[in-house]
Amino acid sequence: MTERLLQFIWQFQYFNKNELATSADETVQIIFPGKYNTDQGPDFSDAKIKIEKTIWAGTIELHIKTSDWKKHNHQTDKNYKNVILHVVWEDGGGVTEKSIPIIELKNRVSKIMLQRYEELMNSSSFIPCEKNIHSVRDIVWQSWKERLLAERLLRKAKTIETYLLQNNYHWEETFWWLLARNFGMKVNADAFEAVAKSIYVNIL
Numbered sequence: 304m305t306e307r308l309l310q311f312i313w314q315f316q317y318f319n320k321n322e323l324a325t326s327a328d329e330t331v332q333i334i335f336p337g338k339y340n341t342d343q344g345p346d347f348s349d350a351k352i353k354i355e356k357t358i359w360a361g362t363i364e365l366h367i368k369t370s371d372w373k374k375h376n377h378q379t380d381k382n383y384k385n386v387i388l389h390v391v392w393e394d395g396g397g398v399t400e401k402s403i404p405i406i407e408l409k410n411r412v413s414k415i416m417l418q419r420y421e422e423l424m425n426s427s428s429f430i431p432c433e434k435n436i437h438s439v440r441d442i443v444w445q446s447w448k449e450r451l452l453a454e455r456l457l458r459k460a461k462t463i464e465t466y467l468l469q470n471n472y473h474w475e476e477t478f479w480w481l482l483a484r485n486f487g488m489k490v491n492a493d494a495f496e497a498v499a500k501s502i503y504v505n506i507l
Contacts, residue, residue: 304392308420309365309408310346313390314339318411324392325404329355337363344382352388354404361387368395369405479504 312318313336321332331354337347345362352359362385366372369391377383394407423431466477478491480499487495 304367304417306365306367308455309367309390309392310339312408312412313347313363316411317416318408320411323406323411324404325354327404329404331388331404331406333364343345350387359387361385363388363390365390367392369393370395473504478502480507 314437316333316336320333323333323459325331329350334351334353337350340346340348340362345364347363347365349461350361352363352365362383364372364377364383364386366375366389369389371391372378382391389405391405391407393409394405426432428434463477463481466480467474469475470480480496483499484492484496487493
């Protein structure tokens with residue numbers, strides 16, 4: 304088990320939630336697991352859970368073992384003051400904080416899913432699941448590609464609409480911004496766009 308896999312399991316709720324309870328035998332209901340946080344602080348923000356009859360809102364921290372809380376010095380970090388739940392893979396009896404409830408997921412995750420994850424991670428192929436492509440039906444494959452195309456067109460259309468709103472529906476100016484942005488490719492797109500916006504197309 305890795306912490307990133309544990310975060311994935313929590314994010315998509317891939318565990319048995321029947322009779323979910325804390326280490327203190329308090330019933331737990333997950334109303335919203337929170338939004339995955341890629342910045343400093345707890346793993347999930349804006350979570351909402353119900354413990355017994357009380358609804359709590361705040362952040363959630365995940366660890367492989369309960370004792371990792373103190374190993375990472377969270378007890379002295381002010382970013383962890385609003386943690387409402389400590390989710391661990393294995394509750395080894397380490398102390399978190401007296402006021403923070405703990406739930407263990409070790410016996411609630413499908414062994415088949417963990418085995419499949421292990422196989423994919425240990426695969427020598429460039430794309431771990433590439434050998435399974437032949438098992439996908441043609442209609443699923445075609446529908447997926449069409450959906451990707453539609454999403455790409457919608458995303459591009461939204462960008463154009465945003466630019467048009469910014470320059471009072473000046474199509475030539477919008478074209479100039481987009482042209483410059485694409486010259487910048489992925490790495491320098493923002494910088495090239497900023498340069499384009501600093502030089503009006505009629506001056507150019």
